[in-house]
Amino acid sequence: MTALARWHVGPWTTRGTRPGETPVPGRQRTTDELNFDVVGLARILGRRLSGRDELQVRLWQNELRPTHTRQCGVHALADPDNARLLHETAQEALAWLDERAPAGYEFVLTDAVELRPLLDPTADVVAVEAAVQLADVPLPAARLATSHVRRSAAGDWYAGDAVCNWSGPHPTADDAVAAVQAARTELAEQLQAAGRDDLAATADRWPAVPVESD
Template sequence: MTTLERWHVGPWTTHGTLPGEPFEPGRKRTPDELNFDVVGLARILGRRLSGREELQVRLWQNELRPTHTRMCGVHTLADPDNSDKLRTTAAEALEWLAERAPDGYEFVYTDAVYLRPLTDLSAEVVTVDAVVQLAAERGDALPADRLAASHVRRAAGGWFAGDAVCNWSGPYPTAEEAADAVRAARVELANQLVEAGHPDLAATADRWPDVPMEGHPAKVQADQAATK
């Protein structure tokens, strides 16, 4: 199974109104539009469809979004049975996504598709994102949290440590040097958690996953081996 190489905590689709809620034209998707977005998200991330399924997606697109400039939040499928079929297809797409969630995370579908860290401190894998979230819920935002939760990725100029929006450290000549910066931040984070009165969160440090490294040759080779 192909795993996600890049991910971020938070929404992965636009937001939509829930069934039964009044529409918000121009601001949120209708339930049909949002279900269509879920199907599209899985396709973008690599879910393969049969020829018949691809044709059905195009038919839904023609009815819900025939042009990119069409206002969202007002369109629904005319046939209720067709809407039910789209809802079922979206549920199948979400199941496909859920199987590919990184260790320690889950995809959930409410008013959007979100990736969220699992916050069970007794789990075999406890993510840095989960620890940061729990500390924030207790009222503490710690200086090392952003860099400690960073991924390593290559960009123009070298290797950086950052999230989906910002680079928090770098550039570095190698991926390992960027990863070392994240590891050092994780040590700082563990110390800051203890100082802030959260020893239970700091105690999970030995179960934090390895620093994610996108596009690193060793990571690519490991993923290729896993799919053989």
């Protein structure tokens, strides 16, 4: 089993409606569409299916979204047993995803598939985001301290999240990592200043700064 090489905290699918909620056509997936997204996400990330299961996925796709321009949030499987099978398959796909979550994180299904930090300060690995969330106070260093290091198309290195770069360009990955490490040191100091010595003490169990080379 190989952990994900590229990842981000937050939603990994379009948001949808959970069972019992009112659908929002055009903005949120129906429950069946959301379950199909879970199955599709796992396939994109490398989950292999048998030929029979692949055929079933195609049948679900034909019923839920035969064209890319079809409006979301209005389509559901006609057969309740088929919808139940899709739900079960989505749960299997979610379990497959969770097995590949980075240390200190978990995949959960809310109204989307989300990667979240495990909020256990006693764990062997404590995500930096977990310390930030548990502190629940303004921490100026948090944004850079939780950043990943990525290489740009031009060859420079940046530290940032899935949307924005917060530091860089840097000439090497090590320089970008050093910027994040400095922010993590500041974050630990800010946690202490906020009276959260317990969370600052988790710093030696924070994961290494993630570096994505391509």
